[in-house]
Amino acid sequence: MTWKSMPPAELCDIMDFWIAAPWPMSKDEAQQRAVERFGWTIEVENDTPYLMNTVSNFTTADVMTIDYKNVMMDLSLDTSDTIREVTPESTAFLGDAHTLMVREGEARWGKPKLEHFEETTTALWNVDGGAIVSFSFLPRGLSAEYETPQGAELERKSGDR
Template identity: 80%
Template sequence: MPPAELCDIIDFWITAPWPMSQDEAQKRAVDRFGWTIEVENDTHYLMNTVSNFTTADVMTIDYKNVMMDLSFDTSDTIRDVTPESTDFLSDVHTLMVREGVARWGEPKLAYFKDTTTAQWNVEDGARVSFSFLPRGLTARYETPQGVELDRRAAHQ
């Protein structure tokens, strides 16, 4: 996924009218991005079928019918990790972070084992993160309500 496209998706969520339900968020993603909703055992799953990644799932998490966060792959999954594939994903992650810096300023960087994450606190108390792992790249948008719930849980 090109960095500008990724950041456009994230900007869409940043400017969305939070709070909203998971169903409303999923419908907005279908209307705006052409993503799809699959239903299994009466549960609706949001899928990014547009990018043609092996894993199309967009993880959406809600609490008491209010969206807390969504995360999705921004690259395909690497099955056979090689130094070349790792270098490639690292370079793409760097480009994603540069685009994020241009839009939201300097991120907080975190390193854990083979994972690098760039994280921004953005408008209205929301949080954005882009993560690099040797097997793939992911993006996460935490709604203002999700960030607040995390904050309260950390202080208990």
């Protein structure tokens, strides 16, 4: 069985793009920027636009975009295929890919804060502008999250970060 994961430099380039973006912006603006920059697509279902990373060709193409009062708060995406049947080989593949992603992130943004919760390991960075970048390892797949400066501030005020 073979699985795919995003090259670490590509993932960090995506995060650097969002770090450099002119925040705040609306969900529609963020989705349009992703389409223009990365070649992702927007699919509309029941009058709701959903951002899709169809370029990486992973098992799940959805890019979750969360906004509050029309201000983007959070963007998260899969950075590997979804593992249907977890095996020692799939866990080793994901672990190696996550390690390389974290190393690339560390080279760009410094030492991350590591969080462990049950089977999940997450590396987090507080980056320029007050945003938060995180890369997560789960036995079924890898994901990345960009919390906008506005989303990160909301989390800090709520005591979640």
